[in-house]
Amino acid sequence: xxxxxxxxxxxxxxxxxxxxxxxxxxxxxxxxxxxxxxxxxxxxxxxxxxxxxxxxxxxxxxxxxxxxxxxxxxxxxxxxxxxxxxxxxxxxxxxxxxxxxxxxxxxxxxxxxxxxxxxxxxxxxxxxxxxxxxxxxxxxxxxxxxxxxxxxxxxxxxxxxxxxxxxxxxxxxxxxxxxxxxxxxxxxxxxxxxxxxxxxxxxxxxxxxxxxxxxxxxxxxxxxxxxxxxxxxxxxxxxxxxxxxxxxxxxxxxxxxxxxxxxxxxxxxxxxxxxxxxxxxxxxxxxxxxxxxxxxxxxxxxxxxxxxxxxxxxxxxxxxxxxxxxxxxxxxxxxxxxxxxxxxxxxxxxxxxxxx
Numbered sequence: 001x002x003x004x005x006x007x008x009x010x011x012x013x014x015x016x017x018x019x020x021x022x023x024x025x026x027x028x029x030x031x032x033x034x035x036x037x038x039x040x041x042x043x044x045x046x047x048x049x050x051x052x053x054x055x056x057x058x059x060x061x062x063x064x065x066x067x068x069x070x071x072x073x074x075x076x077x078x079x080x081x082x083x084x085x086x087x088x089x090x091x092x093x094x095x096x097x098x099x100x101x102x103x104x105x106x107x108x109x110x111x112x113x114x115x116x117x118x119x120x121x122x123x124x125x126x127x128x129x130x131x132x133x134x135x136x137x138x139x140x141x142x143x144x145x146x147x148x149x150x151x152x153x154x155x156x157x158x159x160x161x162x163x164x165x166x167x168x169x170x171x172x173x174x175x176x177x178x179x180x181x182x183x184x185x186x187x188x189x190x191x192x193x194x195x196x197x198x199x200x201x202x203x204x205x206x207x208x209x210x211x212x213x214x215x216x217x218x219x220x221x222x223x224x225x226x227x228x229x230x231x232x233x234x235x236x237x238x239x240x241x242x243x244x245x246x247x248x249x250x251x252x253x254x255x256x257x258x259x260x261x262x263x264x265x266x267x268x269x270x271x272x273x274x275x276x277x278x279x280x281x282x283x284x285x286x287x288x289x290x291x292x293x294x295x296x297x298x299x300x301x302x303x304x305x306x307x308x309x310x311x312x313x314x315x316x317x318x319x320x321x322x323x324x325x326x327x328x329x330x331x332x333x334x335x336x337x338x339x340x341x342x343x344x345x346x347x348x349x350x351x352x353x354x355x356x
Contacts, residue, residue, distance in 0.1 A: 040103035041335075047125035048330045053151075054122045054129075056136060057144040079177040082353035085139035090209040090272060092128050106208040107132065108331035109356050112151055113192035114200045121151070123331045152329050154200050155283040160294040161324055162316035164278040164301050166345040171218035172310035173264030174347065175303065176354045184354050188300045199284045201293050205356055206331055207274040207347075214346050215269050222265060261309055271348035276355075279328055280314070304355065317341055 093104045108123040124132045133145055166172065177184070192201055280298055284290035298314030305311045319338060327334055337343055347355070 037103040044103060044105060044125065045330060045332060047127060048123075048332055050126055051123055051331065052126050052129040052147055053149070054124075054133065054136075055146045055148045056120045056122055056140075057146075058120075058140055059142055079350070079353045081139050082356070083349045085135060086207075086274070086349040086352050087272065088135050088138070089132065090274075091131065091135075092124075093209045104208050104210075106206055106331070106333060109205045109207065110202060111188070111192070111356075112200065112202040113189075113195060114154070115195045115197060118189060118192055119151075121148075150329065151202070152281075155202065155281050157198065158284055158287045158290045160282045160287070160290045160316075161321070161328070162280055162294065162298070162314055163343050164280060164298050164312055165315050165341075165343055166310055167313055168310040168345075169217065169221065170214055170342075170346045171221065171265055171268065172345075173268045173306050174310050174312075174351050174354075175306055176350050180303065180354070184303055185356070187303055188297070191296045191300045195293070197285060199282075199289065199293060201282045201297055202280070203297060204279040204281075204328060204331070205352075206277045206279070206333060207352065208333060210273050210275045210346065212272075214273065218265050218269050222262060264306060264309070268348050268351070271350055273346045273348045274352055275333075275344050276347045276352065277333065277344040279324070281328065301355075304351075315341075315343075 089107060092107065093102070105125060105128065108121075110121040110123065112119050112121065122132065122136065136143060136145060166174070175184075188203075195201065278301070280294055282290045282294035282297070284293060295314065301312035319341065323335070334343060
């Protein structure tokens with residue numbers, strides 16, 4: 001008996017040592033990866049301090065046809081070009097195993113309006129500037145792309161600033177050109193054309209290519225919907241087993257579920273994604289006007305709502321305001337994206353092309 005106890009003790013000690021060693025190696029690896037990411041973030045901040053701001057000008061391309069179908073077709077064509085551009089710009093981060101070990105580079109796409117004009121900008125680190133410029137030229141050969149000084153010095157008087165955040169799960173779909181009645185960009189620009197004097201408004205989309213890990217949570221949601229419909233079917237009929245449900249309209253579904261939500265999430269997963277944050281700044285002679293311009297622009301994002309999964313809301317939460325101006329000028333992600341108040345959300349290439 002003593003020998004059995006001794007043997008059992010030895011086995012437990014060996015297994016404990018193996019488990020403890022494996023756990024220690026795992027924690028050391030996680031710490032090393034985190035440390036490497038923090039070092040890389042410092043390097044990216046330094047690169048952004050010397051970054052490039054491109055002003056991108058396109059010839060007049062807004063469609064003037066009065067035929068609704070032709071106008072919608074033209075909007076879709078433009079969005080397809082932009083979607084392909086965003087898909088190619090994902091090349092700023094590695095697509096192999098290295099993507100899990102690095103702090104990822106990001107880009108910034110910006111729209112700035114004053115009393116005289118509306119301009120489009122793209123910001124990137126100088127070491128990827130040629131790649132970004134050539135990708136834009138590939139999508140828009142007629143574009144005029146010029147390196148310009150930072151415009152943020154224009155934002156002097158009575159500045160209102162904040163975020164537009166998506167309230168909902170990160171995998172929630174948003175409206176795209178397929179479901180919008182009007183050109184989403186025109187709808188936004190219409191909120192920026194009536195500025196006077198020294199008034200300035202700016203919207204910044206800072207975007208970071210992400211891997212497909214967010215799809216796991218989307219799959220869990222789809223499985224939840226399937227399980228829910230099966231339970232409802234069993235409850236109503238008393239017949240156990242899986243239910244064949246046609247979500248594409250070919251025949252009659254046996255159980256009614258939120259078909260639009262299911263299809264929206266499923267469609268979103270079919271394309272690669274970006275982690276997207278939206279910052280807005282407004283400057284005017286008085287605080288009331290500045291606040292009014294901020295609210296008007298921020299509320300234009302409700303056109304992308306897909307209730308009940310996703311809704312866009314303006315926010316000026318005081319904790320998110322920490323280092324706002326610094327992060328805006330550097331065009332970087334916030335150091336902390338509070339889990340109870342997330343500033344960023346996932347948008348696939350089609351959704352990003354619709355917003356910008």
